[in-house]
Amino acid sequence: MESNLHTDVVVLGGGSAGIAAAIAVVRKGLRVVLIERNAYPGGKATAAEVGTVCGLHKFNKKENAEYLVRGFAREFAELLQIKSNTSPLYNADGLHYLPYDIEAFKNVSIDLLNKNNVTNYFNSVLKTVQTVNDKIVSVSVIAAGNPINIQVKAIIDCSGGSSISRAAGLPLIESEVYQAAAQIFTMTGIDETNEGRLGMIVMKAVRLAIDREELAGFYDRVYIVPGSLKNNTVSFKVGIPLVVTYAPGNIPELKTVARSFVENLSQFLISHVEVFKNAVVKSIAPDVGTRIGQRSTGKYILTEEDVLQCKKFDDAIANASWPIEEWGQNRRVSMRFIDVDDFYQIPARCLQSKNIDNLFFAGRNISATDAAIASARVMGICLQTGYAAGCLAAAAATDISMADAVAQIQTDQI
Ligand SMILES: Cc1cc2nc3c(=O)[nH]c(=O)nc-3n(C[C@H](O)[C@H](O)[C@H](O)COP(=O)(O)OP(=O)(O)OC[C@H]3O[C@@H](n4cnc5c(N)ncnc54)[C@H](O)[C@@H]3O)c2cc1C
Structure with a gap:
């Protein structure tokens, strides 16, 4: 027998994007339910044991890493750095990245989710999505074996593979060739x-x-x-x-x-x-590390040119400087770098569904081409798009305009 629940926002997926999204919703004063298939948060960061957070720092040849990110992404990174007892590393290309301890990532995430009163449903999976007049009104979930129908005002897909868009039959951005696992x-x-x-x-x-x-x-x-x-x-x-x-x-x-x-x-x-x-x-590591899955189609699709030409947007919600990093079926990884000391931005429209008014995306399933997501998928950027998606979904759930929500994200986060 299915039980019923009402909440303001559902976040699907408890990876780096989903953790940030859920916390943003609560910090905006709303109720949130986070649904995660695994028994713990972190997604690829913990289940695939990735081991370093990229995308937090400026791209330059300075030995000391300088933060590019602000707001929640930086708060998370600083806690992770302390709990992991590490500091950022640097390579000859000008890339800086933070090594972390896998258990520390889990613990920092659980602490932050609990301190912010996020309702977590671990060991839980999405089953179906119900849509009325271009809005998602509810989702059906099997939460630790029990069927639950959750009525929502807004929803954020942080599943890494556009599970909500797929369940709702929405158009997807698919790759011709997926990156090597x-x-x-x-x-x-x-x-x-x-x-x-x-x-x-x-x-x-x-x-x-x-x-x-x-x-x-x-x-x-x-x-x-x-x-x-x-x-x-x-x-x-x-x-x-x-x-x-x-x-x-x-x-x-x-x-x-x-x-x-x-x-x-x-x-x-x-x-x-x-x-x-x-x-x-x-x-x-329990999970095979699949790097890129299907993405959802948003109001804007981030492109390779946007990344490589360091495009800035009026509705920017994240700053990013990681190269386009492509792993094929051979040993060498291909890296295409942006200009040193520059950065590109991700517009809020990449996080907003083209088809469904109250659906948002974050992390590695934002609306982006193959090449653009090969940069925007790293965790420093997922934390930013996650937090921004939480703010946008909270605005949608309370009839605050998207323009006002974006302006607030720009002031607080980037
Ligand atoms: C091998 C490898 C190496 C990498 N190296 C780095 C690196 O060094 N530095 C870096 O910053 N990034 C790296 N990345 C990229 C980075 O780890 C990921 O892109 C990032 O963690 C994605 O975060 P996310 O929150 O978008 O998605 P994920 O971490 O994939 O989280 C999605 C979550 O959604 C859950 N989920 C999915 N579908 C459902 C469903 N239907 N119901 C319930 N739950 C669901 C999953 O269980 C998962 O926990 C690497 C990735 C790989 C695979």
């Missing part, structure tokens, strides 16, 4: 303390084994998660040699291929590389 796993018992040197040791051994045909060619798709080597423990990210299609069965198949990659690579390292001789696999 990755699996993150952690090994402990490693007898090396320098991360750069460890990377070179691993790569040299793997390349030699590939040349000798002891390992297949794709095993060179292995990277150390930056800043992860601590206490003889390190995390690796490996590129999965299987195309992401999202066809039925694709995710389980990616998972199976990823597990076999981790098993074979770790066994190889333990048996062939001196510094791994006492090592073991400590953990494998």
